[in-house]
Amino acid sequence: MVTLTDVAAAAGVSTATVSHVINQTRHVAPSTVERVRRAIRDTGYHRNPHARALRTATTESVGFVASDIANPFSTAVMRGIAAALRQARYTMLVANADESPALEREIVDTLTRQRVDGLIVALTAESSDSDIAHIASRGLPVVLIDRAVPLAVDQVLVENTESVAVLVGEMLDLGHRRIAIVAGKEHHSTTMERVEGWRLAHRQRGLTPDEALISSGAVDADDARLATARLLGLADPPTAFFSASNVISLGVLRGLMEAGLSVPDQISFAAFDDLEWADLLGTPITCLAQPTFELGQSAVALLLRRLADPNAEYRTLRLPPEPCHRKSITVPRTGGAPA
Amino acid sequence: MVTLTDVAAAAGVSTATVSHVINQTRHVAPSTVERVRRAIRDTGYHRNPHARALRTATTESVGFVASDIANPFSTAVMRGIAAALRQARYTMLVANADESPALEREIVDTLTRQRVDGLIVALTAESSDSDIAHIASRGLPVVLIDRAVPLAVDQVLVENTESVAVLVGEMLDLGHRRIAIVAGKEHHSTTMERVEGWRLAHRQRGLTPDEALISSGAVDADDARLATARLLGLADPPTAFFSASNVISLGVLRGLMEAGLSVPDQISFAAFDDLEWADLLGTPITCLAQPTFELGQSAVALLLRRLADPNAEYRTLRLPPEPCHRKSITVPRTGGAPA
């Protein structure tokens, strides 16, 4: 491996000068710069990141902790992170929490010991307040994704309440009066905000939402499938479903299928999160697509900002989801004959 | 940060001794070991990976170059890699080639300069022979995934020909005589092997495959959709389709849907790669599921083996896909009435 010393020798200058032209950290005579540049090119020199890290205690790398590397949401966000980091010439270390808060803690610690400059964490569904506090208190710059937490930490989230209110509002305006909502863990900010959007849509129209139509607590597709079956069994069953996330959509759609209900003629359906293959169901699904790439990019932006200024005030970014109007909602079937 | 020196002081020994108990690199008196261990625990010491990397020129990290981080295949493999690396106490750096061979080269170089110990690369569909040669000649241990290349390099692949032959054979035995196959780039080993499996199934039954039923060259879902439309327009159209990958399946299914054909009553369908949501199509799809997690694990195993013994002979692992018999293939509709 060619080292700084080799380059210095080749250019006939000291290592200090070479270092300074590389890092542009003090003025060097143009002619010298030129000679050094050529020497670097000729020798094919690339600096040793570990020597630099040792000396400066800075690695130009950030760790991404994925809640579940198999979830398309995580990987879509990761794509944005990767792109932004590459542009900033940072390296990305990735670890998978596999939806386990215990593993998540362990990974955060490992990454911290790797001396990454900062961490971007997409929390698992089960991460407790103390898990989150643990993560935020590692002494490392951290950006949290997806869930609002009441801590002094940078966060990037999606706008939930308003967006859901608009979409559920459209269903109400179509004539639906029994719209079920299937959502995740009840105390999560995303769940609460999305359910609140559902309530808001009703209130805005002077309607009183029936809380019996809310089913929260689903952590996987099968929970959602069961919840759907239960809701369909209500004395006064829903004429439409709103799903609060992609995993939940899988379950709700399965539940509807098992009940022999076709979307949208027999039941309307809309969801948070887009599904890439949604057009194959016969009925493309109306949804609120998350700006995943931008979420990742913004997380990086927030992190770099804090790296540049550790004392900046903590910021929470809210990105709007994109409404995709497709074909899965229509007027409700009242009784047997269409309206 | 607490350093080796701190620990040595706390234990009343030299740094050499501490280093040796940590790395178990020479015999140390049990009582001393005990004291050192306690000192490590008491001080909360963790070794600085960069100091170690600088000294030993080894980083205990490997880079994963994903052809397309948004493709579920890549991320499923990555999951296996992450798990295996974690177990081996290695760190994973990830970069996304985003299906661009140029970016792929750049990333490989970047990762190499990061001094990772080795690289696992899932090649992009467009990577040329020279791209691949470039990657394999970085002087770094490399494991290639998914595509067979005639180079001295470790590889982990899926068994294609036999598996496809069996599945296509089942369709032939059901009575299908016009089975179309839609596949990727024609000169890729995966394409060639899977098409060869299709031919083999025919030959094994004394049938002559009609090469007009082969459509290769699709690089994305839309190519596959168009190919499907074209095949359906044949004078003697297919009664069944075999898709060579998950992206292609998306396109073929769209093509069939656009043609108003329902699976399997009007047309049979089977594919390489599983689709998580396949059950929602009404008809769960019969397929050959790739052992993605194992592919990732095996890639790591191969890499660690080479790290341990740089002169080991190069090895190519072939993992069998898992046949999933579901409901998307049935007997062909001959004319109007069922057989």
Added chain:
DNA sequence: CTGTTAGCGCCTTCAT
């Protein structure tokens, strides 16, 4: 405008 030099934290040879 440029050079000299002291470490950053660790491993490892050489000595004892």
Added chain:
DNA sequence: ATGAAGGCGCTAACAG
């Protein structure tokens, strides 16, 4: 069975 000490490649005082 243990210690002393040099040096991996780099940056940043300090000095000129």
